Structures are given as structure tokens and as C-alpha cells.
Amino acid sequence: MGAKPLTVAVDASPLIGLAKIRKLRLLAKLYPVVVIPPAVYADVVVRGAGRAGARAVKQAVAEGWIQVVTPDDSTRIPPALRGTGEGEVIALVLCQQADVAIVDDRKARNLCDLLGIRHISTGLVLKDAASQGLIRDLAKTLNRLQQKGFGIFDYAQLVEGND
Amino acid sequence: MEHTGSTQVITIRLELPASVPLSEQEAREILVLKLVEEGHLSQSEGAQLLGVSRAELIERMTQAKMAVARYTPEDLARETETLHWLQQQRAMSNRP
Numbered sequence: 559m560g561a562k563p564l565t566v567a568v569d570a571s572p573l574i575g576l577a578k579i580r581k582l583r584l585l586a587k588l589y590p591v592v593v594i595p596p597a598v599y600a601d602v603v604v605r606g607a608g609r610a611g612a613r614a615v616k617q618a619v620a621e622g623w624i625q626v627v628t629p630d631d632s633t634r635i636p637p638a639l640r641g642t643g644e645g646e647v648i649a650l651v652l653c654q655q656a657d658v659a660i661v662d663d664r665k666a667r668n669l670c671d672l673l674g675i676r677h678i679s680t681g682l683v684l685k686d687a688a689s690q691g692l693i694r695d696l697a698k699t700l701n702r703l704q705q706k707g708f709g710i711f712d713y714a715q716l717v718e719g720n721d
Numbered sequence: 722m723e724h725t726g727s728t729q730v731i732t733i734r735l736e737l738p739a740s741v742p743l744s745e746q747e748a749r750e751i752l753v754l755k756l757v758e759e760g761h762l763s764q765s766e767g768a769q770l771l772g773v774s775r776a777e778l779i780e781r782m783t784q785a786k787m788a789v790a791r792y793t794p795e796d797l798a799r800e801t802e803t804l805h806w807l808q809q810q811r812a813m814s815n816r817p
Binding site: 563564569570571574575588589590597601602605606609610611612639641642643644645657658662663664665666667668671676677678679680681682685686689704707708709710711712713715716 | 757758759760761762763764765766768774775776777779780782783784786787788789790791792794796797799800801803804806807808810811814
């Protein structure tokens with residue numbers, strides 16, 4: 559890894575999901591550097607004004623523990639995701655401005671696999687938090703996420719074999 | 722949202738029996754949400770097509786019983802591997 563601290567690039571969906579259960583700060587506790595691209599900031603804070611995550615993300619950026627970072631090379635944004643938050647998140651990893659992408663939707667995850675990019679999603683962030691003792695009951699937390707309108711219908715599998 | 726001029730679009734016309742209790746808007750929404758769930762559209766693209774925010778898209782998918790993040794055994798295996806890598810990096814950087 560060298561001297562560069564571990565950096566995660568986060569898409570709108572995990573930010574919104576974590577904010578719904580008031581767990582956005584888990585990102586700061588788990589990962590040394592948390593970055594989002596401008597399109598994700600626009601999706602959550604500007605277009606999502608008054609909705610889940612808008613206030614929490616705006617505050618996190620103001621406090622500086624989430625940094626808004628533009629991909630160094632916009633040509634690295636996959637053509638299939640041009641003009642989207644997911645595309646800019648992937649570009650941040652391709653430009654080596656982040657080590658891991660945190661994305662939920664199927665298209666973004668498939669594209670990460672195709673490009674050989676490390677990625678996890680909201681459920682795995684919560685699993686990581688549980689393994690670090692930051693969440694006491696993973697099943698309960700996943701259930702609460704579901705109740706708050708963030709569908710992870712097969713979350714029981716995430717709890718099985720939890721270490 | 723800006724798009725490069727190269728983005729091609731197709732237009733779908735769909736004739737449904739009048740007895741189907743859905744407005745055009747509702748039928749359109751079901752299709753777009755399903756395309757997001759299946760990975761043909763990203764969440765951003767789906768939200769743009771429906772003219773809603775990401776937060777609304779997520780809530781509508783959940784209401785329609787569609788997964789915002791689905792976990793197949795393959796997803797779980799791949800992401801657990803990355804999770805272990807992350808945990809390893811963390812352990813290494815915590816070492817004095």
C-alpha cells in the first residue's frame with residue numbers, strides 16, 4: 559500500500575442507506591479516508607435536499623471527514639455510466655484516488671467486476687462494522703435498514719457465517 | 722444532468738389491455754425500477770428517467786419489493802474477499 563492511507567470512494571446509495579439508520583459515521587470509524595465524487599454530492603445533497611442523507615452528508619463534508627474529490631481523468635469514467643455518480647466513483651478507483659468502491663446497484667457492481675475493481679456494498683460495510691464491534695446486532699441493524707425503506711431482502715445470508 | 726451527444730436512446734411503445742389497472746406513468750416506473758434491479762440501468766440513470774432523487778428511487782424500489790442491494794452467493798463470496806483485504810490493510814496500518 560505504501561504511505562497512502564486506505565481510501566474508499568462511496569456512491570449515493572450506501573450514504574443514503576447508512577444515513578437512514580443514523581450510521582453514516584461508521585464510514586469514518588472504519589476507513590481512514592472517505593471520498594465522494596461531485597456527482598454523488600449533487601445526487602444526495604442537492605437533488606436529494608430534504609431527503610435521507612442530505613443533511614448528514616452535507617454536514618460530513620463541512621466537517622471534512624467526507625471529502626469531495628473530482629476524478630483526475632474524466633476519460634476513465636466508463637462510457638456505460640457517463641454522467642452518473644456510479645461512473646465517477648469507479649473513475650476515482652481507476653485513477654488510483656481510492657482503493658475500494660462502495661456501490662450497491664447491480665450495474666455498478668457488475669462493471670467493477672469487469673474492470674477488476676475492488677468493491678463492497680452497504681451490507682458488507684455493516685458486516686465490517688459488526689466485526690469491529692461497532693454494531694452489536696448485525697441482523698437487527700439490517701432489519702432496521704429494511705424497515706426504513708432500503709430493500710435488502712436476502713439479508714439473512716449476510717448474517718450467516720459472520721465472524 | 723449532462724450527457725455526451727453520443728448517448729443513443731430507444732423508444733418503447735407498449736400496448737396494454739385497458740383492464741390493466743395502471744397509468745402509463747405507473748407502468749413506466751415498474752419497468753425502470755426492474756431495469757435498475759437487474760443491472761441494465763444504474764440507480765442514477767433510473768432516478769434521472771423517473772425524475773426523482775436517488776433517495777426516492779431507493780424508497781420506491783423497496784416499496785415495489787425490489788432489492789436496492791442483492792446478495793447472491795457469488796456477490797457474497799466476492800465482496801467478503803474484499804472485506805478481508807480491507808481488514809488486512811487496516812490491521813497493517815494499525816501496527817506501530
